[in-house]
Amino acid sequence: MPLKNYSLLKGRPINNRLGSGANPHYQVLISDGADQYRIAVNVQSSDGSEVEYLVRSRFDHPITEQLLAFEDGLHRLPSAPGGVALDFIRGNLAQPWEFKPLPLSAPGPDNDLNEKVDSYVQRAMADEASTIYAFGESWGPETKADKIFGFRPGRGIHDIHFNQGNPPGSFAASNGPWQDGGLIFHFPTSSQWSAVFLKFQTQAWHSDDHSGEPIVSPTPVERDRIPPFDAPDGLVRIVAALVNDVNSPEQETVTLLNTADVPVDLSGWTLRDKNKNAMPLSGQIAAGATTVVNVAAPVSLSNRGGIITLVDGNGVKVHGVSYTREQARQPGRTIPFQQ
Incomplete structure:
Protein backbone atom coordinates (compact mmCIF):
# COMPACT_ATOMS: atom_id res chain seq x y z
CA MET A 1 0.00 0.00 0.00
CA PHE A 200 18.06 4.26 -2.93
CA GLN A 201 20.17 1.99 -5.15
CA THR A 202 17.80 -0.94 -4.49
CA GLN A 203 14.84 0.92 -6.04
CA ALA A 204 13.93 0.17 -9.66
CA TRP A 205 13.40 3.25 -11.81
CA HIS A 206 10.47 1.87 -13.81
CA SER A 207 7.35 1.07 -11.80
CA ASP A 208 3.71 0.21 -12.38
CA ASP A 209 1.48 3.25 -12.94
CA HIS A 210 -1.09 2.01 -10.41
CA SER A 211 0.88 0.23 -7.68
CA GLY A 212 4.36 1.74 -7.88
CA GLU A 213 5.74 -1.82 -7.83
CA PRO A 214 8.84 -2.54 -9.94
CA ILE A 215 8.01 -3.57 -13.50
CA VAL A 216 8.79 -7.25 -13.99
CA SER A 217 12.06 -8.02 -15.78
CA PRO A 218 11.69 -8.91 -19.48
CA THR A 219 12.12 -12.32 -21.04
CA PRO A 220 15.17 -13.01 -23.26
CA VAL A 221 12.96 -12.54 -26.34
CA GLU A 222 11.82 -9.12 -25.14
CA ARG A 223 15.42 -8.06 -24.51
CA ASP A 224 16.22 -8.57 -28.19
CA ARG A 225 13.70 -5.92 -29.27
CA ILE A 226 14.73 -2.38 -30.16
CA PRO A 227 14.76 -0.41 -27.96
CA PRO A 228 15.77 -2.91 -25.28
CA PHE A 229 13.00 -3.21 -22.68
CA ASP A 230 15.45 -3.34 -19.79
CA ALA A 231 17.28 -0.14 -20.81
CA PRO A 232 14.91 2.14 -22.72
CA ASP A 233 15.83 5.32 -20.87
CA GLY A 234 16.86 8.11 -23.19
CA LEU A 235 17.25 5.89 -26.26
CA VAL A 236 14.90 8.29 -28.04
CA ARG A 237 14.83 11.76 -26.51
CA ILE A 238 12.59 14.80 -26.64
CA VAL A 239 15.04 17.53 -27.63
CA ALA A 240 12.73 20.45 -28.50
CA ALA A 241 9.09 21.55 -28.63
CA LEU A 242 7.07 24.36 -30.14
CA VAL A 243 4.24 24.92 -27.65
CA ASN A 244 3.21 28.49 -28.51
CA ASP A 245 2.74 28.70 -32.28
CA VAL A 246 2.07 31.99 -34.11
CA ASN A 247 -0.17 30.39 -36.75
CA SER A 248 -3.93 29.92 -36.59
CA PRO A 249 -4.94 27.23 -35.99
CA GLU A 250 -1.96 26.67 -33.72
CA GLN A 251 0.31 23.77 -34.70
CA GLU A 252 2.42 22.43 -31.84
CA THR A 253 5.40 20.19 -32.55
CA VAL A 254 7.79 17.94 -30.64
CA THR A 255 11.25 17.04 -31.97
CA LEU A 256 12.59 13.55 -31.20
CA LEU A 257 16.21 12.35 -31.46
CA ASN A 258 17.17 8.69 -31.91
CA THR A 259 20.44 8.16 -30.01
CA ALA A 260 20.67 4.47 -31.02
CA ASP A 261 22.95 3.09 -33.73
CA VAL A 262 19.98 1.39 -35.40
CA PRO A 263 16.57 2.64 -36.58
CA VAL A 264 13.81 2.68 -33.99
CA ASP A 265 10.24 1.76 -34.93
CA LEU A 266 7.76 4.05 -33.14
CA SER A 267 4.75 1.81 -33.81
CA GLY A 268 2.79 1.43 -30.58
CA TRP A 269 4.61 4.35 -28.92
CA THR A 270 2.72 7.35 -27.52
CA LEU A 271 3.38 11.00 -26.74
CA ARG A 272 1.67 12.25 -23.58
CA ASP A 273 0.91 15.67 -22.10
CA LYS A 274 0.62 16.83 -18.48
CA ASN A 275 -2.95 15.50 -18.26
CA LYS A 276 -1.77 12.05 -19.42
CA ASN A 277 -3.61 12.37 -22.73
CA ALA A 278 -1.88 10.03 -25.19
CA MET A 279 -1.28 10.46 -28.92
CA PRO A 280 -0.14 7.38 -30.91
CA LEU A 281 3.09 7.58 -32.93
CA SER A 282 4.12 5.68 -36.04
CA GLY A 283 7.00 5.33 -38.49
CA GLN A 284 10.70 4.95 -37.90
CA ILE A 285 13.55 7.23 -36.84
CA ALA A 286 16.85 6.42 -38.54
CA ALA A 287 19.94 5.87 -36.41
CA GLY A 288 21.18 9.20 -35.05
CA ALA A 289 18.39 11.12 -36.79
CA THR A 290 15.67 13.47 -35.62
CA THR A 291 12.00 13.68 -36.54
CA VAL A 292 9.43 16.41 -35.92
CA VAL A 293 6.07 15.17 -34.62
CA ASN A 294 2.97 17.27 -35.19
CA VAL A 295 0.98 17.26 -31.97
CA ALA A 296 -2.68 16.28 -32.40
CA ALA A 297 -5.70 15.82 -30.13
CA PRO A 298 -6.18 14.65 -27.49
CA VAL A 299 -2.64 15.82 -26.63
CA SER A 300 -2.27 19.57 -26.07
CA LEU A 301 0.80 21.52 -24.91
CA SER A 302 -0.29 24.32 -22.61
CA ASN A 303 1.30 27.77 -22.88
CA ARG A 304 1.11 27.96 -19.07
CA GLY A 305 3.78 25.27 -18.57
CA GLY A 306 3.56 21.50 -18.67
CA ILE A 307 5.28 18.18 -19.22
CA ILE A 308 5.83 16.03 -22.33
CA THR A 309 6.45 12.29 -22.01
CA LEU A 310 7.51 9.63 -24.51
CA VAL A 311 6.30 6.07 -23.78
CA ASP A 312 7.27 2.94 -25.73
CA GLY A 313 5.08 0.07 -26.94
CA ASN A 314 5.52 -1.75 -23.62
CA GLY A 315 4.04 1.20 -21.72
CA VAL A 316 7.47 2.09 -20.30
CA LYS A 317 8.63 5.71 -20.15
CA VAL A 318 11.58 6.35 -22.45
CA HIS A 319 12.07 10.07 -21.87
CA GLY A 320 10.29 13.11 -20.50
CA VAL A 321 10.75 16.86 -20.18
CA SER A 322 9.04 19.81 -18.53
CA TYR A 323 8.72 23.49 -19.40
CA THR A 324 7.50 26.55 -17.54
CA ARG A 325 5.09 29.36 -18.37
CA GLU A 326 8.09 31.68 -18.83
CA GLN A 327 9.73 29.33 -21.36
CA ALA A 328 6.50 29.22 -23.38
CA ARG A 329 5.87 32.97 -23.13
CA GLN A 330 7.25 34.06 -26.52
CA PRO A 331 5.14 32.94 -29.50
CA GLY A 332 6.94 31.14 -32.31
CA ARG A 333 10.03 30.23 -30.26
CA THR A 334 11.00 26.56 -30.02
CA ILE A 335 11.99 25.42 -26.51
CA PRO A 336 15.22 23.31 -26.43
CA PHE A 337 15.68 20.57 -23.82
CA GLN A 338 19.07 19.36 -22.58
CA GLN A 339 18.33 16.37 -20.34
Whole structure:
Protein backbone atom coordinates (compact mmCIF):
# COMPACT_ATOMS: atom_id res chain seq x y z
CA MET A 1 0.00 0.00 0.00
CA PRO A 2 1.24 3.59 -0.56
CA LEU A 3 2.23 6.12 2.07
CA LYS A 4 -0.55 6.89 4.56
CA ASN A 5 0.12 10.58 5.18
CA TYR A 6 1.74 11.97 2.05
CA SER A 7 2.27 15.66 2.77
CA LEU A 8 4.00 18.92 1.95
CA LEU A 9 5.68 20.96 4.68
CA LYS A 10 6.44 24.61 3.90
CA GLY A 11 8.39 26.87 6.24
CA ARG A 12 11.60 28.55 7.31
CA PRO A 13 14.65 26.50 8.44
CA ILE A 14 15.95 27.66 11.83
CA ASN A 15 18.30 24.85 12.92
CA ASN A 16 19.93 21.69 11.59
CA ARG A 17 21.92 18.55 12.48
CA LEU A 18 24.23 16.53 10.23
CA GLY A 19 23.39 12.85 9.79
CA SER A 20 25.46 10.39 11.84
CA GLY A 21 25.20 7.15 13.80
CA ALA A 22 23.56 3.82 12.97
CA ASN A 23 20.54 5.28 11.16
CA PRO A 24 21.79 8.61 9.86
CA HIS A 25 19.35 11.33 8.86
CA TYR A 26 20.10 14.94 8.08
CA GLN A 27 17.74 16.89 10.35
CA VAL A 28 16.18 20.32 9.77
CA LEU A 29 14.09 22.31 12.26
CA ILE A 30 11.31 24.18 10.45
CA SER A 31 9.07 27.00 11.66
CA ASP A 32 5.83 28.05 9.99
CA GLY A 33 5.59 31.15 12.19
CA ALA A 34 3.43 29.48 14.81
CA ASP A 35 4.49 25.83 15.06
CA GLN A 36 7.70 23.84 14.65
CA TYR A 37 8.39 20.66 12.69
CA ARG A 38 11.36 18.40 11.92
CA ILE A 39 12.47 17.23 8.48
CA ALA A 40 14.37 13.92 8.60
CA VAL A 41 16.34 13.21 5.42
CA ASN A 42 17.91 9.78 4.81
CA VAL A 43 21.59 10.24 3.96
CA GLN A 44 22.45 6.54 4.04
CA SER A 45 20.49 3.41 3.22
CA SER A 46 19.44 1.07 6.02
CA ASP A 47 21.73 -1.60 4.53
CA GLY A 48 24.70 0.80 4.74
CA SER A 49 24.87 1.51 1.00
CA GLU A 50 25.24 4.99 -0.43
CA VAL A 51 22.13 6.98 -1.34
CA GLU A 52 21.84 8.28 -4.91
CA TYR A 53 21.31 12.02 -5.21
CA LEU A 54 20.42 14.66 -7.77
CA VAL A 55 20.80 18.38 -7.11
CA ARG A 56 19.20 20.91 -9.43
CA SER A 57 20.74 24.26 -8.55
CA ARG A 58 18.37 25.88 -11.07
CA PHE A 59 15.07 24.07 -10.77
CA ASP A 60 12.70 25.10 -13.59
CA HIS A 61 9.42 23.21 -13.51
CA PRO A 62 5.74 24.25 -13.69
CA ILE A 63 5.22 22.97 -10.13
CA THR A 64 7.00 26.01 -8.68
CA GLU A 65 4.19 28.37 -9.66
CA GLN A 66 1.69 26.15 -7.82
CA LEU A 67 3.87 25.94 -4.71
CA LEU A 68 3.73 29.70 -4.20
CA ALA A 69 0.00 29.44 -3.47
CA PHE A 70 0.54 27.31 -0.33
CA GLU A 71 0.57 28.87 3.13
CA ASP A 72 3.35 27.97 5.56
CA GLY A 73 2.69 24.77 7.51
CA LEU A 74 1.85 21.11 6.88
CA HIS A 75 -0.53 20.15 4.06
CA ARG A 76 -1.87 16.69 3.21
CA LEU A 77 -1.56 15.98 -0.51
CA PRO A 78 -3.49 13.66 -2.80
CA SER A 79 -1.16 11.20 -4.54
CA ALA A 80 -2.38 12.10 -7.99
CA PRO A 81 -1.31 14.05 -11.08
CA GLY A 82 -2.45 17.60 -11.68
CA GLY A 83 -1.44 19.00 -8.29
CA VAL A 84 1.93 19.42 -6.59
CA ALA A 85 2.53 15.77 -5.66
CA LEU A 86 6.01 14.67 -6.74
CA ASP A 87 6.67 11.73 -9.04
CA PHE A 88 10.25 11.56 -10.32
CA ILE A 89 9.15 9.45 -13.30
CA ARG A 90 5.67 10.65 -14.28
CA GLY A 91 6.23 14.29 -13.35
CA ASN A 92 9.42 14.44 -15.48
CA LEU A 93 11.44 15.74 -12.55
CA ALA A 94 14.56 13.72 -13.33
CA GLN A 95 16.24 11.24 -15.64
CA PRO A 96 17.59 7.99 -14.13
CA TRP A 97 21.16 8.55 -15.33
CA GLU A 98 21.33 11.84 -13.41
CA PHE A 99 21.35 10.12 -10.00
CA LYS A 100 24.81 9.41 -8.53
CA PRO A 101 25.64 7.54 -5.30
CA LEU A 102 27.39 9.55 -2.62
CA PRO A 103 28.73 8.58 0.83
CA LEU A 104 27.23 9.91 4.04
CA SER A 105 30.51 11.57 4.99
CA ALA A 106 33.94 11.86 3.40
CA PRO A 107 37.11 13.95 3.92
CA GLY A 108 37.28 17.14 1.89
CA PRO A 109 34.74 19.80 0.90
CA ASP A 110 31.43 19.24 -0.91
CA ASN A 111 31.94 15.53 -1.59
CA ASP A 112 29.40 13.79 0.66
CA LEU A 113 25.63 13.77 1.02
CA ASN A 114 25.59 15.61 4.35
CA GLU A 115 27.42 18.50 2.70
CA LYS A 116 25.26 18.52 -0.43
CA VAL A 117 22.05 18.92 1.59
CA ASP A 118 23.67 21.20 4.17
CA SER A 119 24.86 23.74 1.61
CA TYR A 120 21.27 24.54 0.59
CA VAL A 121 19.89 24.43 4.13
CA GLN A 122 22.62 26.78 5.35
CA ARG A 123 21.92 29.17 2.50
CA ALA A 124 18.21 29.09 3.33
CA MET A 125 18.85 29.74 7.03
CA ALA A 126 21.03 32.75 6.14
CA ASP A 127 18.36 34.26 3.86
CA GLU A 128 15.21 35.26 5.77
CA ALA A 129 13.21 35.49 2.54
CA SER A 130 13.86 31.86 1.62
CA THR A 131 11.50 28.90 2.04
CA ILE A 132 11.86 25.12 2.14
CA TYR A 133 9.20 22.82 0.68
CA ALA A 134 9.62 19.26 1.99
CA PHE A 135 7.64 16.37 0.48
CA GLY A 136 7.20 13.00 2.20
CA GLU A 137 5.29 11.15 4.93
CA SER A 138 4.22 13.25 7.91
CA TRP A 139 4.04 12.12 11.53
CA GLY A 140 2.61 13.53 14.74
CA PRO A 141 1.67 15.48 16.67
CA GLU A 142 3.18 13.25 19.37
CA THR A 143 2.62 13.38 23.12
CA LYS A 144 6.34 13.81 23.76
CA ALA A 145 9.01 16.32 22.82
CA ASP A 146 10.90 15.97 19.54
CA LYS A 147 13.89 13.67 20.06
CA ILE A 148 16.31 15.87 18.07
CA PHE A 149 15.37 19.50 18.74
CA GLY A 150 13.21 19.14 21.90
CA PHE A 151 10.17 21.17 20.81
CA ARG A 152 6.64 20.10 21.79
CA PRO A 153 4.65 18.43 20.43
CA GLY A 154 7.03 16.37 18.31
CA ARG A 155 5.99 16.21 14.66
CA GLY A 156 7.47 16.43 11.21
CA ILE A 157 8.02 14.76 7.87
CA HIS A 158 10.31 11.99 6.62
CA ASP A 159 10.64 9.62 3.61
CA ILE A 160 12.21 12.55 1.73
CA HIS A 161 13.15 10.29 -1.20
CA PHE A 162 11.85 8.20 -4.11
CA ASN A 163 8.91 6.17 -2.74
CA GLN A 164 8.32 3.54 -5.43
CA GLY A 165 10.16 0.72 -7.15
CA ASN A 166 11.10 -0.93 -3.84
CA PRO A 167 11.81 -4.67 -4.22
CA PRO A 168 9.88 -7.30 -2.22
CA GLY A 169 10.65 -6.88 1.46
CA SER A 170 10.05 -4.49 4.34
CA PHE A 171 9.85 -1.34 2.18
CA ALA A 172 7.61 -2.72 -0.58
CA ALA A 173 4.51 -1.69 1.40
CA SER A 174 5.30 1.99 0.82
CA ASN A 175 5.39 1.73 -3.00
CA GLY A 176 3.06 4.05 -4.89
CA PRO A 177 2.98 6.58 -7.73
CA TRP A 178 2.75 10.34 -7.18
CA GLN A 179 4.10 10.27 -3.62
CA ASP A 180 7.85 10.81 -3.96
CA GLY A 181 9.75 12.85 -1.41
CA GLY A 182 12.10 15.74 -2.04
CA LEU A 183 13.38 19.11 -0.91
CA ILE A 184 12.65 22.22 -2.97
CA PHE A 185 14.20 25.55 -1.98
CA HIS A 186 12.94 28.99 -2.99
CA PHE A 187 15.36 31.93 -2.87
CA PRO A 188 13.20 34.87 -4.02
CA THR A 189 15.91 37.52 -3.55
CA SER A 190 17.88 35.85 -6.36
CA SER A 191 14.79 34.61 -8.26
CA GLN A 192 16.04 31.06 -7.90
CA TRP A 193 14.50 27.67 -7.15
CA SER A 194 16.69 24.67 -6.26
CA ALA A 195 15.85 21.02 -5.61
CA VAL A 196 17.42 17.96 -3.96
CA PHE A 197 16.09 14.54 -4.97
CA LEU A 198 17.22 11.24 -3.40
CA LYS A 199 16.87 7.58 -4.38
CA PHE A 200 18.06 4.26 -2.93
CA GLN A 201 20.17 1.99 -5.15
CA THR A 202 17.80 -0.94 -4.49
CA GLN A 203 14.84 0.92 -6.04
CA ALA A 204 13.93 0.17 -9.66
CA TRP A 205 13.40 3.25 -11.81
CA HIS A 206 10.47 1.87 -13.81
CA SER A 207 7.35 1.07 -11.80
CA ASP A 208 3.71 0.21 -12.38
CA ASP A 209 1.48 3.25 -12.94
CA HIS A 210 -1.09 2.01 -10.41
CA SER A 211 0.88 0.23 -7.68
CA GLY A 212 4.36 1.74 -7.88
CA GLU A 213 5.74 -1.82 -7.83
CA PRO A 214 8.84 -2.54 -9.94
CA ILE A 215 8.01 -3.57 -13.50
CA VAL A 216 8.79 -7.25 -13.99
CA SER A 217 12.06 -8.02 -15.78
CA PRO A 218 11.69 -8.91 -19.48
CA THR A 219 12.12 -12.32 -21.04
CA PRO A 220 15.17 -13.01 -23.26
CA VAL A 221 12.96 -12.54 -26.34
CA GLU A 222 11.82 -9.12 -25.14
CA ARG A 223 15.42 -8.06 -24.51
CA ASP A 224 16.22 -8.57 -28.19
CA ARG A 225 13.70 -5.92 -29.27
CA ILE A 226 14.73 -2.38 -30.16
CA PRO A 227 14.76 -0.41 -27.96
CA PRO A 228 15.77 -2.91 -25.28
CA PHE A 229 13.00 -3.21 -22.68
CA ASP A 230 15.45 -3.34 -19.79
CA ALA A 231 17.28 -0.14 -20.81
CA PRO A 232 14.91 2.14 -22.72
CA ASP A 233 15.83 5.32 -20.87
CA GLY A 234 16.86 8.11 -23.19
CA LEU A 235 17.25 5.89 -26.26
CA VAL A 236 14.90 8.29 -28.04
CA ARG A 237 14.83 11.76 -26.51
CA ILE A 238 12.59 14.80 -26.64
CA VAL A 239 15.04 17.53 -27.63
CA ALA A 240 12.73 20.45 -28.50
CA ALA A 241 9.09 21.55 -28.63
CA LEU A 242 7.07 24.36 -30.14
CA VAL A 243 4.24 24.92 -27.65
CA ASN A 244 3.21 28.49 -28.51
CA ASP A 245 2.74 28.70 -32.28
CA VAL A 246 2.07 31.99 -34.11
CA ASN A 247 -0.17 30.39 -36.75
CA SER A 248 -3.93 29.92 -36.59
CA PRO A 249 -4.94 27.23 -35.99
CA GLU A 250 -1.96 26.67 -33.72
CA GLN A 251 0.31 23.77 -34.70
CA GLU A 252 2.42 22.43 -31.84
CA THR A 253 5.40 20.19 -32.55
CA VAL A 254 7.79 17.94 -30.64
CA THR A 255 11.25 17.04 -31.97
CA LEU A 256 12.59 13.55 -31.20
CA LEU A 257 16.21 12.35 -31.46
CA ASN A 258 17.17 8.69 -31.91
CA THR A 259 20.44 8.16 -30.01
CA ALA A 260 20.67 4.47 -31.02
CA ASP A 261 22.95 3.09 -33.73
CA VAL A 262 19.98 1.39 -35.40
CA PRO A 263 16.57 2.64 -36.58
CA VAL A 264 13.81 2.68 -33.99
CA ASP A 265 10.24 1.76 -34.93
CA LEU A 266 7.76 4.05 -33.14
CA SER A 267 4.75 1.81 -33.81
CA GLY A 268 2.79 1.43 -30.58
CA TRP A 269 4.61 4.35 -28.92
CA THR A 270 2.72 7.35 -27.52
CA LEU A 271 3.38 11.00 -26.74
CA ARG A 272 1.67 12.25 -23.58
CA ASP A 273 0.91 15.67 -22.10
CA LYS A 274 0.62 16.83 -18.48
CA ASN A 275 -2.95 15.50 -18.26
CA LYS A 276 -1.77 12.05 -19.42
CA ASN A 277 -3.61 12.37 -22.73
CA ALA A 278 -1.88 10.03 -25.19
CA MET A 279 -1.28 10.46 -28.92
CA PRO A 280 -0.14 7.38 -30.91
CA LEU A 281 3.09 7.58 -32.93
CA SER A 282 4.12 5.68 -36.04
CA GLY A 283 7.00 5.33 -38.49
CA GLN A 284 10.70 4.95 -37.90
CA ILE A 285 13.55 7.23 -36.84
CA ALA A 286 16.85 6.42 -38.54
CA ALA A 287 19.94 5.87 -36.41
CA GLY A 288 21.18 9.20 -35.05
CA ALA A 289 18.39 11.12 -36.79
CA THR A 290 15.67 13.47 -35.62
CA THR A 291 12.00 13.68 -36.54
CA VAL A 292 9.43 16.41 -35.92
CA VAL A 293 6.07 15.17 -34.62
CA ASN A 294 2.97 17.27 -35.19
CA VAL A 295 0.98 17.26 -31.97
CA ALA A 296 -2.68 16.28 -32.40
CA ALA A 297 -5.70 15.82 -30.13
CA PRO A 298 -6.18 14.65 -27.49
CA VAL A 299 -2.64 15.82 -26.63
CA SER A 300 -2.27 19.57 -26.07
CA LEU A 301 0.80 21.52 -24.91
CA SER A 302 -0.29 24.32 -22.61
CA ASN A 303 1.30 27.77 -22.88
CA ARG A 304 1.11 27.96 -19.07
CA GLY A 305 3.78 25.27 -18.57
CA GLY A 306 3.56 21.50 -18.67
CA ILE A 307 5.28 18.18 -19.22
CA ILE A 308 5.83 16.03 -22.33
CA THR A 309 6.45 12.29 -22.01
CA LEU A 310 7.51 9.63 -24.51
CA VAL A 311 6.30 6.07 -23.78
CA ASP A 312 7.27 2.94 -25.73
CA GLY A 313 5.08 0.07 -26.94
CA ASN A 314 5.52 -1.75 -23.62
CA GLY A 315 4.04 1.20 -21.72
CA VAL A 316 7.47 2.09 -20.30
CA LYS A 317 8.63 5.71 -20.15
CA VAL A 318 11.58 6.35 -22.45
CA HIS A 319 12.07 10.07 -21.87
CA GLY A 320 10.29 13.11 -20.50
CA VAL A 321 10.75 16.86 -20.18
CA SER A 322 9.04 19.81 -18.53
CA TYR A 323 8.72 23.49 -19.40
CA THR A 324 7.50 26.55 -17.54
CA ARG A 325 5.09 29.36 -18.37
CA GLU A 326 8.09 31.68 -18.83
CA GLN A 327 9.73 29.33 -21.36
CA ALA A 328 6.50 29.22 -23.38
CA ARG A 329 5.87 32.97 -23.13
CA GLN A 330 7.25 34.06 -26.52
CA PRO A 331 5.14 32.94 -29.50
CA GLY A 332 6.94 31.14 -32.31
CA ARG A 333 10.03 30.23 -30.26
CA THR A 334 11.00 26.56 -30.02
CA ILE A 335 11.99 25.42 -26.51
CA PRO A 336 15.22 23.31 -26.43
CA PHE A 337 15.68 20.57 -23.82
CA GLN A 338 19.07 19.36 -22.58
CA GLN A 339 18.33 16.37 -20.34
